[in-house]
Amino acid sequence: MKRRNFLKQSALASTAALVPSFLKAFGGEQILGSRSGKILVVIQLSGGNDGLNTIVPFQNDIYYKNRPKLAVRKNEVLRLTDELGFNPALKSLRGLYDNGMMSIINSVGYPNPNRSHFRSMDIWHTASDSNEYLSSGWLGRYLDSDCQDCQSPYHALELDDSLSLAMKGKERTGFAANNPQQLLKATSNKFLKAVAQHDHHHEEQVAYLYKTMIDTQNSANYLAGKAKTHKSSVNYPNNGFAKDLKQIAELITADSDTKIYYVSLGGFDTHANQKSKQERLLKNYAEGVSAFVKDLKQNGLFDDTLIMTFSEFGRRVKQNASGGTDHGTANNLFLMGGQLKKQGFYNTAPQLTDLDKGDLKYEIDFRSIYASILDDWLDADARQILSGLFDKVNVF
Amino acid sequence: MKSSEKINHLYWRAGFGLSPEEWSKKKDWSVKRAIDSLFKEAAQAKTLNGEKEFLLSISKKDGKPSKEQIKKMMKESRQLIIKQNAQWVGRMADDKHSALLERMSLFWHGHFACVNKTSNLAYKQLKTIRKHALGNFREFVHAMCKDVSMIRFLNNQQNRKRKPNENFARELMELFTIGQGNYSEKDIKEAARAFTGWSSDKKGNFEFKERNHDEGSKTFMGKSGLFNGDDIVNIILDQPETANFITRKIYRYFVNEKVDENRINELSRAFYKSDYDIRQLMLSIFKSDWFYESKNVGTKIKSPVELIAGIMRSLHVSFEKPKNVLFIEKALGQILFIPPNVAGWAGGKNWIDNSTLMLRLNLTYYLYGKSDVNFKVKDELEAKKRGQTFRKIEGKLNFKPLLAAFDNQSNTATFEAMKSYLLLPPILLKVSDFDSYVYKTNSSDYIKSLAMRLMSLPEYQLC
Missing domain, CATH: 3.40.720 (Alkaline Phosphatase, subunit A)
Structure with missing residues (x-):
């Protein structure tokens, strides 16, 4: 892990208020908002x-x-x-x-x-x-x-x-x-959702396509959910x-x-x-x-x-x-x-x-x-x- | 590997898959017979002769056009290129045309990537590509160096004795022939000098403008002389590295993105020895045993155009308007005659992101008209309005040949048969996994709905 990432992660583990000021000073960069x-x-x-x-x-x-x-x-x-x-x-x-x-x-x-x-x-x-x-x-x-x-x-x-x-x-x-919302609709294909749950071969390209498909399905849910959280x-x-x-x-x-x-x-x-x-x-x-x-x-x-x-x-x-x-x-x-x-x-x-x-x-x-x-x-x-x-x- | 799998692999790599009629006829052919047939069709293919259709109604040779006329010309040209684009995809999809020739042309179009602005020049360029697609690469390079659309695209019009423009010379070496690392910056400068004056006239013909040509002596790749462009091409092609560069590119496109260095060396030596006989090179690839090894089968992501042509072939799709083909190409990232830049389409995983994949997976449904696309293609950078949203793709499907090819069997037998027809990689889904997603009322509904499901699997994206 890079030093900065370590600092950032340790900082993230605490809350903003508790970040020691020396961490902020370290490397002269803003670690947390x-x-x-x-x-x-x-x-x-x-x-x-x-x-x-x-x-x-x-x-x-x-x-x-x-x-x-x-x-x-x-x-x-x-x-x-x-x-x-x-x-x-x-x-x-x-x-x-x-x-x-x-x-x-x-x-x-x-x-x-x-x-x-x-x-x-x-x-x-x-x-x-x-x-x-x-x-x-x-x-x-x-x-x-x-x-x-x-x-x-x-x-x-x-x-x-x-x-x-x-x-x-x-x-x-x-x-x-x-x-x-539209994305959610485009990914609502029930068949493809079932396919995503099913096993597939792990040849590199097949795995890549499945990963992208499943990521898209999950992201659609996530983003549609988040988009509704705050108006x-x-x-x-x-x-x-x-x-x-x-x-x-x-x-x-x-x-x-x-x-x-x-x-x-x-x-x-x-x-x-x-x-x-x-x-x-x-x-x-x-x-x-x-x-x-x-x-x-x-x-x-x-x-x-x-x-x-x-x-x-x-x-x-x-x-x-x-x-x-x-x-x-x-x-x-x-x-x-x-x-x-x-x-x-x-x-x-x-x-x-x-x-x-x-x-x-x-x-x-x-x-x-x-x-x-x-x-x-x-x-x-x-x-x-x-x-x-x-x-x-x-x-x- | 079953022989029908080999046939499917061969036809997907050397063409765009098989129509249901072809599948019924050819799936039990020997590989040798199929290869002979593919090459025979290519040899017998007719040259394109629709030039007149793509000539602009106004031409620069009629004198200097007004601003309005230029605008009109550009618009007309864009529309004619779209028409040409759709026609070409149509040929790729039509089993009456030589699949091998179209496939080779598509490869070379991506290799000699040129952003075409003028419809009749684009047509001319495609003719040149088709002429040499399975011919001699040396002659091919010579021809492309005199191709007007290419000359204009790579600014060789501006390459003059007093003010050389190196663009053409650089891309010729970096991308079209020998590849990076095999020439120096000095070689580029000297080659650019040799190509000074290679230009075009107002009618769109190649023209050597002698007064712009640098007659002086040039030193290029260790040789000195009063070289012109032809000499430069010949010197580049005399280097075995050029054979290696081209063989590697062909291997990565037709066989596997991951190259086997021994095979490349073997193939490129033979390619060099044959003085760049492309037909011979392709034959030795398709005839080899290793071409049919499972690591080379079903492991290539179809390009958008390959995908469309394949669907069109299987489901006999006809589009109402050329712009429907254009829309799919645009949304998926491969517009014929308008590659992203001189390096061509990057291919492979580059075709895939969340947006293109979902559109690809749903494409047959959109074509069937069962669901709306509602997809906004990216704004043209010079567009005045925001990009157009496509609600529907207007296309007609004809399932009859598919039904004829797979009817009269039990559902399980149909499933197995259609699976081996439509999918190249193996799948773990069983016939029962499809039960809730297909119509079983009668065999034709079953075949139709099953085909659509199989074609929406991620594995269908591979060939």
């Missing part, structure tokens, strides 16, 4: 969110020159610093930012960026190099590592009918369920994304064994008429997240939660002829939580004077953020999970 373990929520903005119109460099002439139609007007920007501010559609996140619960990392990307949605998303999911093809995802490989308490098949849950590559490991996989009292907006977040909040509050949640919001591929489309999506995003955070805070759980929001790439600096933007490269990434060390902006605004063929250059490799999450939040071994060493971002 009020719940058993840390929660990670990954939000994927699919399609390539335009970061420059999300976090707006409102003092930058190059920005306004390149986007005569599309730029957010100076007087509309919700100013956060002297040079950067929110798109007004992110209004509901203002409080989070002001209270130090949000960290914004600018210019996140990777070397030799790929501008295809699928390829770039794969790179983000697998944490590979741009010219490397991996068939397992970073969170899946986290499940494969000897991580704390992640033996349960629903340790990592994606709110969807199918599972993203990020959640697929070599040995273990995350769990996909759009909605626990949120917070008002969420009425859309699919917010519904997913509400489901997650309810599962977290019910102290479900699920510790990693994955949820997507799509539609960000705004090649034409971007302004209204993106702002509607950003509004959905901000309102959903803001309700979610309120919910977790009410239950004293936000300190144990880290929310990461990313998109597969940003968009070009220059607007196109259809009132939209084309595929770009580096982008901003949000981290939210009650325990952030580095609050507000992590680094300076993207350099609009130093572009690579019209696209932003990356400054921070996205795998640096993964490495920090794995090492410092999930108490895992990033070196084992990511190939290569990445400088960590010191955010939490």
